[in-house]
Amino acid sequence: MTTSTGLPAVADVSTAAATITEYVRHTPLMRAQVDGRPLVVKLEHLQRSGSFKLRGALNALRGGERPDRVVTASGGNHGLGVATAAKLLDLPATVFVPETVPEGKARRIEQSGAELIRHGSTYAEAAAAATAVAARPGVRYLPAYDDAAVIAGQGTVAAEVVAEAPDVDAVAVAVGGGGLAAGTALAIGGRVTVAVEPQGCCALHRALEAGEPVDSPVDSVASSALGATRVGTLPLAVLTAADTRSVLVSDDELLAARDRLWEEFRLLVEPAAAVPFAAWLAGRVPGELPCIVLCGANTDR
Incomplete structure (x- = not known):
């Protein structure tokens, strides 16, 4: 990570x-x-x-070593920004969202080509699950703001x-x-x-x-x-x-x-x-x- x-x-x-x-x-x-x-x-x-959100995601993903996959957690917009940036840069992406995510945002994330995983009732719970996945070799976790x-x-x-x-x-x-x-x-x-x-x-x-x-x-x-x-x-x-x-x-x-x-x-x-x-x-x-x-x-x- x-x-x-x-x-x-x-x-x-x-x-x-x-x-x-x-x-x-x-x-x-x-x-x-x-x-x-x-x-x-x-x-x-x-x-x-x-x-x-696309701006921050692109800036982060274009810097440093290219990962095999990018993983993030989002209430919706950051996930869509990461999914769009990953598509532009030809990177596989996984986005964890809480189960309360608006369906319109979830749909757009999937339409951008990212894997969407619903987990937990809050952003914090989704982020914990995403961070665990990002511990795998070759995977980069992209924070939403920190x-x-x-x-x-x-x-x-x-x-x-x-x-x-x-x-x-x-x-x-x-x-x-x-x-x-x-x-x-x-x-x-x-x-x-x-x-x-x-x-x-x-x-x-x-x-x-x-x-x-x-x-x-x-x-x-x-x-x-x-x-x-x-x-x-x-x-x-x-x-x-x-x-x-x-x-x-x-x-x-x-x-x-x-x-x-x-x-x-x-x-x-x-x-x-x-x-x-x-x-x-x-x-x-x-x-x-x-x-x-x-x-x-x-x-x-």
């Missing part, structure tokens, strides 16, 4: 951008006004595999934002295990990282209060994407050192935000992707011109 365990640096995001550029979509930015307030929206839900190469790959989302919209002064992202938020903090050059979580699954918020990763309950309509029971050690270290604002939203707020994205812009995203927009609508995102990242659209609405 091989993971990138050193703390990622700003330069790693630039290296990741060059590493993955031939495989990923450079997703568009949209400048808009809602209720008379300006914002920038990063349409990352248009990414191949339906979420930003990996330096994965974090650097996810940081390329925000790197595109600040390159195209340097007037943005804060970037708001949804948080599960913290990989996207940590990559954002590395990429945005001292701007504010707004880390938004549902009230029912807020592993980063609890870790910031405790000063270390702690177990957190998972109970949210967005838990298939944001349901990490414990934030990653590397993401927490990056976010603790950066200008990070931790924000919570209710399920009612995030679902209303998802519906408004459709009504206002005809943007169809999964509940987790609407979390930062919900925080912005509620006035909890600082800055004169923040960017809201819509991170995924793996939904069967």
